[in-house]
Every structure is written in C-alpha cells, then in structure tokens.
Amino acid sequence: MKKILLIDDDVALCELLTEYLVGEGFAVESAHSGPEGVSRAVAHDWDAIVLDVMLPGMNGFDVLRQIQAESAVPVLMLTARGDDTDTVLGLELGADDYVAKPCSPRVLVARLRNLFRRKLEQTTVETEQRVGDLDYDKQNRRVRVGDRDVELTGAEFNLLVLLLEHAGDLVSKEILAKQGLGRALQAYDRRIETHMAQIRKKLGPLPDGSPRIKTVRGAGYQYLVSE
Incomplete structure (x- = not known):
C-alpha cells in the first residue's frame, strides 16, 4: 500500500x-501548514507527497526545498489553474509533477500512478558514477565506498554530491547551504560543519589514509582524490 502525505x-x-x-x-495522512508539512514529511517514510503552493506559515516552494534537503520522496505540487509561473518554478526546484487546482481526485490518482511507474522505470537505468574508490548514484541516492554501503541522511547526501561533482575544486559554504540544504547561509550557522563531520566519519579516509574532505577555513570544502 502506497503511503501519501x-x-x-x-x-x-x-x-x-x-x-x-x-x-x-x-x-x-494530511498536514495543513507549511511547518507541519515539513515536520511530517521528514519524520516518516512516504511514497509520495502532494504539496500545495499556498500554505500558511511557509509557502510550498520553501517546503519543497526543506523536504528535498532531507528526503528523496517524490513530490507532486498543486498549483493555481493557469499559473504557469508556479508550475515552472516548482518543476525547476525539483518537483516531480504538478496538478492544477481545483484538483480532480481521478486526475490526481492517475498522476500519482504515472509518477510511481516513472520512478520504477528509472531504478532500472544505470546511474552510478565513480570518484576514486567511491561510487554514488544520484537517482537512487546510494553511496558505496569499496564494497561497503554508506548510509547518509538526505542533507548529507546532497552535500556530498556537490563535493563529488566538483572533486578537486573548492565548493563554497554559500553554495553548499543554498544547493545542498535549500537555504541561504546564515551567520553563526554550524549545520554545514556538523553535516561534514558526520560525512567524514561515515566515509572514512581515502585508501592511502589521507582525508577525503579538506576544510578551507572561512571559504568552504574540497573533496580530495588520491593520485
């Protein structure tokens, strides 16, 4: 039975x-505000989330960003009928599909089933990439070091992928915060440092014993690849 929020x-x-x-x-199950939606979305495993754009407390786009920072759950957005701006923005932010309001239950079910079919088809496609001894799969959100699977949170996975896609180059904290966590970098915000500490711990060092991730104080982080 598919679970929908x-x-x-x-x-x-x-x-x-x-x-x-x-x-x-x-x-x-249902949630009726932006903050409640984020809390419920990341606290449980869902097969899909149906998300309205207009919400009290936090708009649907901000909710989408926060959900994606913690989870890979598919999101179908509800947008005002004929509002192409909301539709385009939602899709650009990573929503998997949209339905215009007022929403027909039959159309919603058809879109959800089509969404599940697409996701199933995508899992059969080889999407794994390699950086040194590390393999990662953005589509299925998997990481493996050697023959060891590494369990990461949604935020940890997003941050690691940004570093891997720019392996050898510095990635600024501003980019990590915006693209990895879905929010602007705030003064005295230590969340990136905390996530990086956990990523380092879970991945372990490179095969030669050197660290995988270098901190460039005051600037950002760099994923290192052994020669």
Missing part, C-alpha cells in the same frame, strides 16, 4: 482527496 490548508479538499485515495488503495 497531503500538505494543504484546505481541510475539506484534503478530506475529499483522502476518501478517494483510500478507496483506490492508498494510505493517506
């Missing part, structure tokens, strides 16, 4: 969609 402040619409989705064999 609805994030929409329209309680009546959530009840309507829930009734229809449950009848189609889905398990459904």
